[in-house]
Amino acid sequence: MLEVQFGSRRRTCDGTSRRNFLRVGALGASGVTLAHLLERRAAAQTTAKKDAAVIWVWLNGGPTHIETFDPKMGAPGEFRSVTGEVATKLPGVTLGGNFERLAKIADKMVFVRSFAVPTSSHNRAAFWINTGFAHNANRPSIGSIVSRVRGSNHRVTGMPTYVKMGQIGFNDDAPRIPGPAWLGKAYSPFAPSGPARDNMNLATTVERLEDRRKLLQRLDQLRRESDTSGVIEGVDGLNRQALTLILGKAPEAFDLKKEDPATVARYGGGLGASLLTARRLCEAGCGFVAASLQGWDMHGNVKGGMDRRGPEVDRAVSALVEDLHQRGLDKKILVVVSGEFGRTPRINKRAGRDHWGALSTLALAGGGLQVGQVVGQSSDKAEVPKSSVVTPQDLMTTVFHTLGIPAETSFADPSGRPTRMMANGKLIPGLV
Secondary structure, three states: OEEEEEEEEEEOOOOOEEEEEEEEOOEOOOOEOHHHHHHHHHHOOOOOOOOOEEEEEEEOOOOOHHHHOOOOOOOOOOOOOOOOEEEOOOOOOEEEOOOHHHHHOHHHEEEEEEEOOOOOOHHHHHHHHHHOOOOOOOOOOHHHHHHHHHOOEOOOOOOEOEEEEOOOOOOOOOOOOOOOHHHOHHHOOEOOOOHHHHOOOOEEOOOOOOOHHHHHHHHHHHHHHHHHHOOHHHOOHHHHHHHHHHHOOOHHHHOHHHOOHHHHHHHOOOHHHHHHHHHHHHHOOOOEEEEEEOOOOOOOOHHHHHHHHHHHHHHHHHHHHHHHHHOOOOOOEEEEEEOOOEEOOOOOOOOOOOEEOOOEEEEEEEOOOOOOEEEOOEOOOOOOEOOOOEOHHHHHHHHHHHHOOOOOOEEEOOOOOEEEOOOOOOOOOOOO
């Protein structure tokens, strides 16, 4: 708990000295305080690129690879995209019919058509892609590894290093993505919609504030008095960083009311709002933001499902990619679009597609990668990779490269044994 005193001293009715103070609570149910997270930050490795970040767009449920980025319109009718196709800016390359906006900026993206995960189970595949390892391994997720390498919070802004918006993992009863595993609770994702976000707000114990206006007046008073009386200089380094988070601009990054309304409109709501928030968080020092969109488990009526979900992804991701280029962030922020697996190449009796781990969808943008290309090929009916398979470890290696995390990075497991965060991955070919 962090308490910051301000204002002149005065006597209470019992004769004791009293000053106004504001208190910052613990972050979330784990009971880890903000200063504790910052202490972990100070002890972290510093080899990573401090200004690089990843926005991990997770299409929860397993998006069809055919109706997204590999339409296969030359295949027999029961295999080809039921939403048709749209031509892109890349010669001879098409996307599923719901992705007209992405098609127009395909020169800023990479579409991987030989990505696969060796399971068709929702949570096993989600675990594999988010950790690089099989579901029975006790492994931290990529976001938690980034948090461990950089530290839980940015040194200057106090922004959490790892933020998660939405659910990653299939349902409430199934196993979840492990988060930090044995790295420790300090490297868990920060959830902006949960109690941790609420605890970024200031609460006064001086008196009950009648409305938001009085709270803002009190906050302004604290800022003015801390500037003139040296309150910030009087606290130790870690608590100073915690105070900087509360009084600084980091909390504003979560508030889209601070954004240009035209930009908010361009992204749209739902996933768009999440991705715009993600961009703002990365600008404020966040290193890994995972944003998810539900509704991709299309066992029936895949066309109806794609007509509902596809345009939202098309609008949100295209707005993000264009925004990153316009703001000069395309070399610093990597965008990854994935789900846990693909869908069966042949349409089933319910006009849907079932689970299919043998081939999956993957799109990338930014991160200083060589964009404007398709990596890998699938078989004629989009059943399996035709060229070399791109694995979850390869994706993990590419993410590490973008963030400047050495491939040999290791941490001590619960038994004290140094354990590498990657096993045998390689960079996705042609991207660097």
